[in-house]
Amino acid sequence: xxxxxxxxxxxxxxxxxxxxxxxxxxxxxxxxxxxxxxxxxxxxxxxxxxxxxxxxxxxxxxxxxxxxxxxxxxxxxxxxxxxxxxxxxxxxxxxxxxxxxxxxxxxxxxxxxxxxxxxxxxxxxxxxxxxxxxxxxxxxxxxxxxxxxxxxxxxxxxxxxxxxxxxxxxxxxxxxxxxxxxxxxxxxxxxxxxxxxxxxxxxxxxxxxxxxxxxxxxxxxxxxxxxxxxxxxxxxxxxxxxxxxxxxxxxxxxxxxxxxxxxxxxxxxxxxxxxxxxxxxxxx
Numbered sequence: 305x306x307x308x309x310x311x312x313x314x315x316x317x318x319x320x321x322x323x324x325x326x327x328x329x330x331x332x333x334x335x336x337x338x339x340x341x342x343x344x345x346x347x348x349x350x351x352x353x354x355x356x357x358x359x360x361x362x363x364x365x366x367x368x369x370x371x372x373x374x375x376x377x378x379x380x381x382x383x384x385x386x387x388x389x390x391x392x393x394x395x396x397x398x399x400x401x402x403x404x405x406x407x408x409x410x411x412x413x414x415x416x417x418x419x420x421x422x423x424x425x426x427x428x429x430x431x432x433x434x435x436x437x438x439x440x441x442x443x444x445x446x447x448x449x450x451x452x453x454x455x456x457x458x459x460x461x462x463x464x465x466x467x468x469x470x471x472x473x474x475x476x477x478x479x480x481x482x483x484x485x486x487x488x489x490x491x492x493x494x495x496x497x498x499x500x501x502x503x504x505x506x507x508x509x510x511x512x513x514x515x516x517x518x519x520x521x522x523x524x525x526x527x528x529x530x531x532x533x534x535x536x537x538x539x540x541x542x543x544x545x546x547x548x549x550x551x552x553x554x555x556x557x558x559x560x561x562x563x564x565x566x567x568x569x570x571x572x573x574x575x576x577x578x579x580x581x582x583x584x585x586x587x588x
């Protein structure tokens with residue numbers, strides 16, 4: 305790439321359906337459009353390319369993560385992160401929550417990879433904060449103490465919003481092991497999107513997130529209803545199960561069904577197990 309293309313592209317992305325296209329139209333654009341690489345997001349741990357995609361007179365900005373650019377991980381099979389990102393989108397849609405930008409798996413300039421609509425976040429929105437107090441305060445939920453420097457410890461808090469709470473439930477469903485602050489995208493129109501779900505769907509409990517503020521609390525009625533619908537849609541032989549079979553292993557799909565069933569039975573947000581670091585590093 306040229307030096308112009310190698311510029312740091314700000315992370316993240318432009319709101320889905322900005323011009324009124326329905327979800328299917330956006331997916332067609334992402335899946336069949338001509339991808340043109342415009343730059344590279346240098347701060348990402350894997351290869352992440354900022355692109356434009358054009359199809360049938362439509363054009364949008366997107367992210368392209370080629371499988372060839374994935375770094376090997378000790379606990380996830382090589383070359384599977386792109387599929388997991390698509391699976392996270394499938395689960396978000398199946399729950400009716402629209403929490404993950406439209407995402408597809410397709411061929412691109414550097415081989416097969418994940419392509420996701422770019423969402424531009426609201427620079428004025430604040431979802432995480434450090435407060436010099438023992439309580440989170442109204443409108444916030446406490447995560448835990450954070451060492452700011454040698455002489456200061458503050459309380460890490462996150463916003464107490466319905467959208468963020470839905471995302472915490474989705475993370476529990478997909479077993480997200482990397483919910484960092486930078487992966488939260490509030491938009492100017494009041495929506496919230498989560499990105500970077502490549503290290504999800506492991507068969508072992510690996511939930512690692514900054515959204516522990518509801519740990520142990522009862523799930524909302526909305527969440528219980530969404531989980532019930534998801535459980536039905538995950539049943540063997542359903543269209544969703546068929547799509548996931550091409551993205552995850554049989555064992556991972558079985559573990560996914562089990563997590564949904566456990567959440568419904570418990571009726572509560574999960575709590576850290578102590579067997580795995582509860583907070584991702586770096587947290588932002």
